[in-house]
Amino acid sequence: MGKLVLQEINKVFPDGTEAVRDLDLTIEDGEFFILVGPSGCGKSTILNMIVGLEEPSSGKVLVDGEEVTGLDPRDRNMAMVFQSYAIYPHMTVAENMAFPLKLAGVDEEERVKRVEGAARILELEELLHRKPAALSGGQRQRVAMGRAMVREPRAFLLDEPLSNLDAKLRNQMRTEIARLQRRLGTTTVYVTHDQAEAMTLGDHIAILRRGRLQQVGTPRELYQEPANLFVAGFIGSPAMNFLPARVKSDRLVLPMLELPLPEELRESVDAQESGEYIAGIRPEHFRTVGNGDGEGPSTSTFKVSVDLVEWMGAELYVHFQVSMEEAEGLEAAAHKLRSLGRDLELEEPGGERRRLVARLDPGSPATEGEPLELAVDAGKVLLFEPDTGKRMG
Amino acid sequence: MRGGGGGVPEHRSLLDRLFWRVGTVVVIVFALLPVAWIASLSLKPAADLNDNRFLPRDVSLEHYRSIFQDPQFPAALWNSVGIATLSTVLSVILAMFAAYAIVRLRFRGRRLVLGAALSIAMFPPIAVVGPLFNLWRNLGLFDTWPGLILPYMTFTLPLAIWTLSAFFREIPWELDRAARVDGATPFQAFRHVIAPLAAPGVFTAAILVFIFAWNDFLFAAALTSTNDARTVPAAIAFFTGSSRFQLPTGSIAAASMVVTVPVLLVILAFQRRIVAGLTQGAVKG
Numbered sequence: 001m002g003k004l005v006l007q008e009i010n011k012v013f014p015d016g017t018e019a020v021r022d023l024d025l026t027i028e029d030g031e032f033f034i035l036v037g038p039s040g041c042g043k044s045t046i047l048n049m050i051v052g053l054e055e056p057s058s059g060k061v062l063v064d065g066e067e068v069t070g071l072d073p074r075d076r077n078m079a080m081v082f083q084s085y086a087i088y089p090h091m092t093v094a095e096n097m098a099f100p101l102k103l104a105g106v107d108e109e110e111r112v113k114r115v116e117g118a119a120r121i122l123e124l125e126e127l128l129h130r131k132p133a134a135l136s137g138g139q140r141q142r143v144a145m146g147r148a149m150v151r152e153p154r155a156f157l158l159d160e161p162l163s164n165l166d167a168k169l170r171n172q173m174r175t176e177i178a179r180l181q182r183r184l185g186t187t188t189v190y191v192t193h194d195q196a197e198a199m200t201l202g203d204h205i206a207i208l209r210r211g212r213l214q215q216v217g218t219p220r221e222l223y224q225e226p227a228n229l230f231v232a233g234f235i236g237s238p239a240m241n242f243l244p245a246r247v248k249s250d251r252l253v254l255p256m257l258e259l260p261l262p263e264e265l266r267e268s269v270d271a272q273e274s275g276e277y278i279a280g281i282r283p284e285h286f287r288t289v290g291n292g293d294g295e296g297p298s299t300s301t302f303k304v305s306v307d308l309v310e311w312m313g314a315e316l317y318v319h320f321q322v323s324m325e326e327a328e329g330l331e332a333a334a335h336k337l338r339s340l341g342r343d344l345e346l347e348e349p350g351g352e353r354r355r356l357v358a359r360l361d362p363g364s365p366a367t368e369g370e371p372l373e374l375a376v377d378a379g380k381v382l383l384f385e386p387d388t389g390k391r392m393g
Numbered sequence: 394m395r396g397g398g399g400g401v402p403e404h405r406s407l408l409d410r411l412f413w414r415v416g417t418v419v420v421i422v423f424a425l426l427p428v429a430w431i432a433s434l435s436l437k438p439a440a441d442l443n444d445n446r447f448l449p450r451d452v453s454l455e456h457y458r459s460i461f462q463d464p465q466f467p468a469a470l471w472n473s474v475g476i477a478t479l480s481t482v483l484s485v486i487l488a489m490f491a492a493y494a495i496v497r498l499r500f501r502g503r504r505l506v507l508g509a510a511l512s513i514a515m516f517p518p519i520a521v522v523g524p525l526f527n528l529w530r531n532l533g534l535f536d537t538w539p540g541l542i543l544p545y546m547t548f549t550l551p552l553a554i555w556t557l558s559a560f561f562r563e564i565p566w567e568l569d570r571a572a573r574v575d576g577a578t579p580f581q582a583f584r585h586v587i588a589p590l591a592a593p594g595v596f597t598a599a600i601l602v603f604i605f606a607w608n609d610f611l612f613a614a615a616l617t618s619t620n621d622a623r624t625v626p627a628a629i630a631f632f633t634g635s636s637r638f639q640l641p642t643g644s645i646a647a648a649s650m651v652v653t654v655p656v657l658l659v660i661l662a663f664q665r666r667i668v669a670g671l672t673q674g675a676v677k678g
Contacts (some may be wrong), residue, residue, distance in 0.1 A: 052574075053570055055573065079575075084565060086567040088569050089590065100576050103577050240539060
């Protein structure tokens with residue numbers, strides 16, 4: 001009972017800021033849908049347009065096929081949890097949670113029943129008669145959730161609900177919200193700037209940048225088949241490594257080594273005349289080449305000097321640099337990568353050297369300041385068109 | 394009354410605490426001594442008025458009886474209560490609308506409104522009394538309630554607007570949006586969420602306006618001539634003794650006590666409502 005459709009939504013603020021442009025989104029009933037992007041990408045504005053706090057400049061918002069674009073928030077029956085929680089400080093927890101019911105004219109008996117039900121689920125029973133000032137951050141957050149739940153709304157809209165909590169509580173509430181959503185089965189739209197939150201919570205994720213939709217997909221799709229350089233760089237931690245690249249007769253030339261061009265890329269790459277690309281390699285697609293492997297030095301391995309090793313317990317993050325100087329014929333691609341990287345605000349532009357991260361097995365012999373031999377999983381390398389950042393293939 | 398020593402943390406030295414306690418007592422005594430003197434005077438029988446004693450030898454209510462027997466004082470008291478209350482209510486309501494708009498809406502000249510309000514507050518009232526006297530007589534407002542309510546509102550609105558906009562600024566915008574999503578109309582959001590949170594500000598502003606109107610002597614003396622609109626501070630100036638050779642000291646003291654007590658009561662009643670930090674807990678800081 002809550003399929004949300006946004007059709008050709010545009011939003012321009014009175015001061016001329018273009019917050020959202022040509023947005024089409026379908027959010028299925030009962031789905032946990034995430035809007036993610038860096039700050040200022042328009043994700044909160046989209047949420048406000050769904051709930052009715054803001055009107056789109058053009059376009060339609062549909063709920064279960066019925067247009068709600070011009071309707072007042074009170075006629076949409078959606079519940080929202082704000083980043084600041086926005087619970088009413090002069091009301092007790094119980095009064096806060098009963099407030100939407102009171103406005104809807106639900107009778108006293110039913111109100112008490114529903115508030116108690118929600119309080120039981122959220123473990124707030126002991127706190128019902130406290131004022132918000134006497135609650136901890138996590139408890140306030142649960143009160144805000146409770147106030148949203150009691151109405152049995154058509155959709156939950158959550159605007160960065162966890163960003164005010166400390167790291168431990170954030171993880172705990174994240175699991176709790178996921179469990180709650182599965183249990184209630186209510187369509188949920190969740191706004192965050194944290195890609196890890198997006199990846200762990202969402203059934204589907206929409207990635208936005210400067211008011212434009214970049215890609216919609218499942219977490220797996222976004223991770224494995226990012227539509228463009230921005231999505232590839234935004235999703236995943238540590239972030240994907242980008243390098244200038246060139247294609248030369250079925251071989252992919254990177255600054256530090258050459259690889260056979262992956263099979264599935266050959267067709268699309270042939271269509272490209274310039275031969276210049278940006279290669280994307282996930283940190284986990286580097287491998288240590290052990291001395292005892294017997295493979296010996298070959299074109300598909302390369303030696304680096306390790307800058308920094310971060311020991312994460314189950315894995316190692318190994319930071320190293322790759323020099324651009326010895327890369328022949330890659331200057332143009334390197335330049336485009338730098339300007340695109342700057343434009344997308346992905347990372348520091350980097351000069352003659354690019355900093356890369358590999359995610360390795362904890363058994364790897366990597367030591368700070370020592371050389372290390374690495375190999376790249378050639379089949380996992382992604383290629384991006386250097387001018388637009390679109391992914392090839 | 395909250396002594397200065399009450400708020401000092403435990404770890405302060407004994408000397409430090411002693412200094413604050415003694416200082417507080419000195420200030421309080423200095424401020425309240427004249428009030429106590431007037432109270433004492435109002436209770437002395439007429440014959441004892443000049444006996445130079447702080448505590449009255451005999452306590453008598455004869456001055457209180459006499460001011461209430463004279464018709465001009467009860468009339469003045471009624472005028473004072475009515476005019477001060479109406480000025481307060483009108484001024485605070487107007488200031489609420491103005492302050493809410495200034496804080497919540499973005500419009501041209503927002504700062505100009507605040508600046509203009511401030512400049513009115515700085516204007517010396519004595520400068521407008523003469524022109525007002527002539528103007529009011531031509532308009533038929535001389536010696537009427539509106540004739541006093543209007544200047545009181547003019548001079549208290551800026552203060553009320555400034556106080557209230559400072560309070561409104563403290564109320565998180567998101568509460569209003571949350572109420573709208575929870576199903577409230579804009580008016581319900583204001584009534585159930587914004588107004589209760591703004592209450593301390595409203596009480597503060599109301600007290601300031603009320604005291605200004607209640608204590609004013611200048612306008613009351615210049616713009617009234619009869620019991621129709623003359624307020625207590627002006628009326629006291631027109632008190633006469635029982636004979637032309639007697640000063641009405643006792644009556645003045647009694648009347649002063651009668652006008653001081655309501656203000657004290659109003660402030661004591663609302664003091665607890667003026668609690669800063671009522672919005673604490675609305676949003677995580």
